[in-house]
Amino acid sequence: MQPHSKQFKSNVTKALADPELQKSLFTVKKGLVENRAKAISLVSDFELLREKAKQIKQHTLSQLDYYLEEFETNFTAQGGQLHWAKDASEAQQIIVGICHKHNAKTVVKGKSMAGEEISINEALEAAGIEPIETDLGEYIVQLANEPPSHIIVPCVHKTRAQIIELFAKHHKKYGYDKPLTEVEELVLQVREIMRSKFLNADIGITGANFLVAETGTSVIVTNEGNGDLCSTLPKVHIVTAGLEKIVPTLNDVSMLSRLLARSATGQESTAYTTFATGPQRSDDQDGPEEMHIVLIDNGRTDLLNSELSEMLRCIRCGACINHCPVYGSVGGHAYGWVYPGPMGAVLTPAIIGLEEAGDLPNACTLNGRCETVCPVKIPLPKLLRLLRVRQFKERKGSMIWRGGIQLWGKLASYPVVYHFLVNIGIRLLSFLGAKKGRFNKLLLARSWTQSRDFPSPQGSTFHSQWKKYKKDHHG
Amino acid sequence: MDEQNKESKRVILQKIRSATKSDEYSHKDNILRSRMKKNKSTEIKYVSNLDVFISKLEQAKATVSVVSHKRDIITEVHKYVSQHQISSVITVAQHTDFPSLDWEGVDTTTQYNPKALSTSVTFAVMGIEETGALVMLSSPSSPTGMNFLPDHHFIVLDADKVVKTMEDVWAQLSKSGEPLPRTINLITGPSRTADIEYEIQIGAHGPKSLHVIIVKNH
Numbered sequence: 001m002q003p004h005s006k007q008f009k010s011n012v013t014k015a016l017a018d019p020e021l022q023k024s025l026f027t028v029k030k031g032l033v034e035n036r037a038k039a040i041s042l043v044s045d046f047e048l049l050r051e052k053a054k055q056i057k058q059h060t061l062s063q064l065d066y067y068l069e070e071f072e073t074n075f076t077a078q079g080g081q082l083h084w085a086k087d088a089s090e091a092q093q094i095i096v097g098i099c100h101k102h103n104a105k106t107v108v109k110g111k112s113m114a115g116e117e118i119s120i121n122e123a124l125e126a127a128g129i130e131p132i133e134t135d136l137g138e139y140i141v142q143l144a145n146e147p148p149s150h151i152i153v154p155c156v157h158k159t160r161a162q163i164i165e166l167f168a169k170h171h172k173k174y175g176y177d178k179p180l181t182e183v184e185e186l187v188l189q190v191r192e193i194m195r196s197k198f199l200n201a202d203i204g205i206t207g208a209n210f211l212v213a214e215t216g217t218s219v220i221v222t223n224e225g226n227g228d229l230c231s232t233l234p235k236v237h238i239v240t241a242g243l244e245k246i247v248p249t250l251n252d253v254s255m256l257s258r259l260l261a262r263s264a265t266g267q268e269s270t271a272y273t274t275f276a277t278g279p280q281r282s283d284d285q286d287g288p289e290e291m292h293i294v295l296i297d298n299g300r301t302d303l304l305n306s307e308l309s310e311m312l313r314c315i316r317c318g319a320c321i322n323h324c325p326v327y328g329s330v331g332g333h334a335y336g337w338v339y340p341g342p343m344g345a346v347l348t349p350a351i352i353g354l355e356e357a358g359d360l361p362n363a364c365t366l367n368g369r370c371e372t373v374c375p376v377k378i379p380l381p382k383l384l385r386l387l388r389v390r391q392f393k394e395r396k397g398s399m400i401w402r403g404g405i406q407l408w409g410k411l412a413s414y415p416v417v418y419h420f421l422v423n424i425g426i427r428l429l430s431f432l433g434a435k436k437g438r439f440n441k442l443l444l445a446r447s448w449t450q451s452r453d454f455p456s457p458q459g460s461t462f463h464s465q466w467k468k469y470k471k472d473h474h475g
Numbered sequence: 476m477d478e479q480n481k482e483s484k485r486v487i488l489q490k491i492r493s494a495t496k497s498d499e500y501s502h503k504d505n506i507l508r509s510r511m512k513k514n515k516s517t518e519i520k521y522v523s524n525l526d527v528f529i530s531k532l533e534q535a536k537a538t539v540s541v542v543s544h545k546r547d548i549i550t551e552v553h554k555y556v557s558q559h560q561i562s563s564v565i566t567v568a569q570h571t572d573f574p575s576l577d578w579e580g581v582d583t584t585t586q587y588n589p590k591a592l593s594t595s596v597t598f599a600v601m602g603i604e605e606t607g608a609l610v611m612l613s614s615p616s617s618p619t620g621m622n623f624l625p626d627h628h629f630i631v632l633d634a635d636k637v638v639k640t641m642e643d644v645w646a647q648l649s650k651s652g653e654p655l656p657r658t659i660n661l662i663t664g665p666s667r668t669a670d671i672e673y674e675i676q677i678g679a680h681g682p683k684s685l686h687v688i689i690v691k692n693h
C-alpha cells in the first residue's frame with residue numbers, strides 16, 4: 001500500500017475524535033491483553049521460552065545466508081520454485097508473471113503481511129487479475145476499501161454495525177437481502193460466498209509464519225482454515241515471505257510456535273498449524289501442481305546491516321501492538337502503512353525511510369511494555385531511541401523540534417544555567433496553573449494539550465529535592 | 476533459474492554476508508546438520524493417560540469419544556450423524572492402521588470430490604498432548620482437502636499414538652528417513668474466528684464441527 005505515515009499527526013487527531021474507533025480499540029485491548037496474560041500464566045517458565053526463542057532467531061540471523069541456501073536446496077529438491085525478490089516491485093513482477101503464465105483471472109488469498117508490504121493486491125488489479133481476500137478480517141477491510149489496522153485482527157477498527165452495513169451493500173449481488181444481526185450469521189454468509197471462490201480460483205497466495213531450512217517446508221499458523229483452502233485447492237500456490245522467516249529446523253518451529261499463539265491471541269495453540277513441502281506428489285488427489293515461494297528482501301538486508309538488526313527477530317505476533325498505549329489510543333491506520341504499534345514504529349521508517357515515517361519513532365512514551373511482552377525479546381524502546389538518534393544525525397524532523405533538542409542539549413551541559421532556567425520555568429508554570437492544577441492550553445505545546453491536559457508542576461524540581469534529601473539525611 | 480533471479484539472489488546473499496561478516500567460503504562445517512542432530516531426541520515420549528490431551532481438544536471446542544474396539548468407530552459415527560441430523564454422504568479416507576473398516580449401514584464413499592464434500596472421516600497418525608493437536612499426513616488416499624472442506628469432520632486416532640510434544644512427532648517421522656509428505660496438518664478443534672468484535676465464532680472456513688474418536692485396544 002501507498003504509505004501515508006507522513007500525515008501521522010493529522011491521522012492521530014482524526015483517530016482520537018472517532019468514537020466508533022475508540023470503542024473498538026477498547027474491546028481489543030481488553031480481550032487480547034487479558035487472554036495473553038491468562039495463557040502465559042499457565043506456562044511454568046515463560047521467561048525461559050522467550051530466551052530460547054530469542055536465541056533461535058538470533059542464531060539464524062547470524063548464519064542467514066547459509067540457512068537461506070539450505071532452504072532453497074531442500075525446497076527445490078521437493079519440486080518447489082524459489083524466487084528471490086530484492087524489493088517490492090520485483091516481488092510484484094514475479095507474482096504477476098506467474099499469474100500471467102497460468103492465464104489467471106482470480107486469486108484467493110490468505111493473510112500475509114509481506115503481501116501487504118509489497119502491495120500485491122494493487123499490482124494484481126492493475127494486471128487485470130482479481131485478488132480475493134479470504135481471511136474474514138482481511139475480506140472485511142477489502143470490502144471497505146481500507147488497509148488492515150492490525151497484523152493479527154485486520155478489521156479490529158470496525159464495529160459490528162459497520163460490518164452489517166458493509167455486507168448488506170456488497171452481498172446483494174449474491175442474492176442475500178435479509179438483514180443480519182448476529183456475528184454467527186455474518187461469518188456463515190462469508191463462508192458460503194467464499195466456498196465457490198476457493199473451488200474456482202486459478203491461484204492461491206498465502207504468507208508463511210516459518211520457512212524451515214532443514215526440510216524446505218513452509219509453515220502457516222491459523223484459525224479459520226482459509227489459508228489451507230488457498231494452499232490446497234488452486235492449481236498454483238504462491239507463498240510470499242520476508243527472508244527473516246527462515247528457521248533451521250522443525251524443532252525450532254515447535255519452540256517458536258509455543259510463543260506465537262500465546263502472544264498473539266492468547267491461545268495455547270491455534271486451530272491449524274500446517275507444514276507444506278513442495279507441490280503435490282504423484283498420485284495425490286489434491287494440492288497445487290506448482291508451488292512457488294517469493295523470498296522478499298525489501299529493506300531487510302539493510303536492517304540486518306544496521307544498529308536495528310534485532311528487529312529481524314520479529315515473529316509478527318502483535319503483542320507489542322496490543323500492549324502499546326499509543327496504538328490503544330490512535331489505532332493502526334494512524335501509522336500510515338502496513339505495520340502499526342511499536343514494531344511498526346521501527347519497521348516502517350526502516351523499510352520506507354525516515355523521510356516518510358519520521359514521526360513514528362517519536363510517537364512513543366518509552367513506557368517499555370512492548371519489550372516486556374515481546375516473545376523474542378526485541379528491545380523495542382531501545383530501537384526507537386536509536387531511530388531518534390539517527391533522525392537527529394541525519395538532520396530530519398522539523399526545525400522547531402531539532403532546534404529545541406539542540407538547545408536543550410547545550411543547556412544541559414551547563415548545569416548551573418540549566419537549573420537556574422528550569423527553576424524559573426517551573427515557578428512560572430506552577431504560578432499560572434495553581435488554581436486548576438493543569439493546563440488545557442499552553443504556548444508551544446498545542447499537540448499535547450489538544451488531546452490531554454498538561455499537569456502544572458507540583459513542588460520543586462527533582463534536582464533540588466535530591467539536594468535537600470542529601471542534606472537532610474547525610475548532614 | 477532465470478538471470479534476474481540469479482542476480483537478485485547474488486545481491487541479497489552478498490548484502491547478508493557483508494552484514495554478518497561471513498563470506499561464501501567461510502561456512503562452518505555443517506552448522507545445520509550438527510544443530511539438527513543435537514535437536515532430535517532419540518526417545519519418543521508416549522502418553523498413556525489421555526485426560527490432558529482430551530481436555531485440550533474439548534477446550535478447543537472439539538467433541539471427543541473414546542471407544543474400545545475399532546468396529547465401534549462406525550457405531551460412533553452413526554450415532555453422531557443421527558443425533559445431529561446429518562444426512563449427507565460421508566467421505567472416508569483410507570488408513571493403513573484401519574484397513575477394511577466395514578461401513579455397513581452408513582452412507583459412505585471413498586471418492587474424493589471437493590465440490591461435494593460435506594462430511595468426512597480421516598485418520599490421525601498421532602496426537603500431541605501439549606496442544607491437543609491431531610497429526611494428519613496427506614497421501615493419495617487421504618487428501619488434505621478432506622480435513623478442511625467438510626462442514627462436519629470426524630478424526631479417528633489410535634489411543635496408543637499420543638505423544639507429549641511436537642518434537643516427538645518430528646522424531647517419529649524422521650525415523651523412516653523418508654522426506655515429509657506434501658502436507659502435515661496439526662489440527663486442534665474445528666475452525667474458528669474472532670475477527671468481528673473479538674467474539675469467538677466456531678466454524679469459519681474450515682469444519683464447523685470436529686468429533687474425535689479415540690480407539691483403545693485396537
Ligand code: SF4
Pocket residue numbers: 263313314315316317318319320321343370373374375376377378
Ligand atoms: S516486535 Fe515482538 S511483540 Fe511485536 S510483533 Fe514482533 S515479535 Fe511480536
